[in-house]
Amino acid sequence: MIEIKKLTKTYNYKKSNAFTALTDISLTIDDGEMLAIIGKSGAGKSTLLHIIGCIDTFEKGEYTLDGVSIHKLSDKQLAQIRNEKVGIVTQDFALVEEYTVLENVKIPLYFAKHRKWNTNAAALAALEKVGIKELAKKPVNKLSGGQKQRVAIARAIVNDPSFILADEPTGALDTKTSTEIMELFHSLNDEGKTVIIITHDPTVAESCKQKIEISDGKIVL
């Protein structure tokens, strides 16, 4: 479960060009939830997602993930959370273009605290789940956008995290592919994973169980 209380994020904190992206955000996301975060560009959606995904820090407030307070964790502990508890999917897929599909999916396995002996098998299982096992040996730069996003999702789930965080996952995809990708997120949610999606697409937002809107760094809906 994710619990955020009065969280404030300020970029360039204590500097003359300081900018507050999130102000007094409070939010609780239960396990197994599927939440859409909507809002205009610059509203603070991505910042919130980055904080939830432990790839960014915050100055004030409290954030607990499965009962663990994130605020004072070391780099190593934060990395472990990103590796084990959270799977991140981005709009541009964030894949190493020169790697093969399999090599991309294996990346989180290299950084796992308890490394799986058979990383290939784990990666192939994740690829099978997203329906592109047969593409395992292909370089990702030869794939379509939809296939790339599936690779990104496979990589996000390869360590079996509890939370899937997706930042505009359908933003670069056509309608048909977007629908397929959303079906994939729904099936992951059905398996019990908590899915948080940032989107501008009302259709995507409507398909989620819950949605919140952020405006000027505050939750307004």
Added chain:
Amino acid sequence: MKYIQLALGLMRQRWLFNLIVIIEIASLLILTNTMYSTVRSKQMIYEPYKDILRENGVVVDAASLDFMECSNEEISPFLQVYPDKKSVISFLENRLTGDVKIHCSDSLTFWKQIGPLSVMYRDKGNTLTYYLLEPNVLSKMCLPLSCGRYPKEKRNDNGEIEIVVSGGTDASLNNVYDTPAGKMRVVGILTDSTYKPVNSEIDRNNIDPGIDRDSIFNFVLPFDSQTNLGGPFAIAAKDIFPENSDGYNIMANSVWFVSYGDNISEKDFAANTEYLNTVGTVQYGQTLNTMAQETERQINDIYYRMMPIIITAVIIVLSGLIGSAAIGALRQTRTFCIFFLCGCRKKDSLYIIGAETAITIIIASALAATGIAVMRIMNFEYLIGLSFGFGNILLSVLVVAILFTLSMIIPFGMLRSASPVLSIKEN
């Protein structure tokens, strides 16, 4: 292990770029090692005599003693009983006056240059100045057939001089060498039983008195215990050795350093010089100090000649390596951000870059080691005068450590200041 796997994956992305860097580093290692070995080979021969040459004294060419051609009448019967060099030196020291000591070297000798190589002396006006050169280079590069004295005649029907040579060399039967004296054909290889190369005398009784003295060639290069190379080598006209005979001993040419204490009087100095000239040739104008200066000048000349090349090469390779590491880090910032999303720490990114650099340097070192091994197999170390040793390993480790450290600095700085969040946002 994971860092190596990830580094290999990243290296594969830029294999051509990495290949160029590897060749660049390997070239630098070969270059620095070759240059170091060149200087070292010169120093090796000088080092044992460094202290002696700083003393007050003279250089004596004692070759005539070896050939029993000295005019000293009391030494001949002595040599019949005590033919070893140590006894001869002791004998002579007792006959010299004042605070005097003779240092005898088996590994040095004078030879006038005949071939294209400047070997042991330079003609400086009317004065011959000598300097030291390592014997293993001499033996391969200059001797036995490109310098020295040669048989006068005794040519075969093809106009070739027939010679016998000592064993344990590259020379084989019927090898023909071009020498300043003309073509020489090897018609015999001396075995250990036919001659004793060092510190002994020629048994004149077994030599045909009709043979011209100049047809004996005694290019004896004493064994160098440091390099395990060199070794006595003799060339002689074949006629000097009767067939199936044993016991022909060839004595080493010698250079003696005669050092005097600070308080030697002019009278003693003159008397000693006169006496020494009966057993050898005192090299007038060639004191120990001038020989030391000449030798050091020769070594320093090599340093000075090589320094600009080494410095330029180091700068080129270092700038290339640092630049490539920086470009690599820049290009890979996105990759490391992706790794960051997947649970990689900044520290891990540095380890990956470190592994990448280490792999590059290890492959380059192996390549350089192979190159040097090939050079050794092809006898380059003798052809161009190189001495490889433990110092080369130390130098290589030092160069590699510098390369590694410098090539890590820029990527370290870049990654340290890079924000994964900003990079992710930018991408």
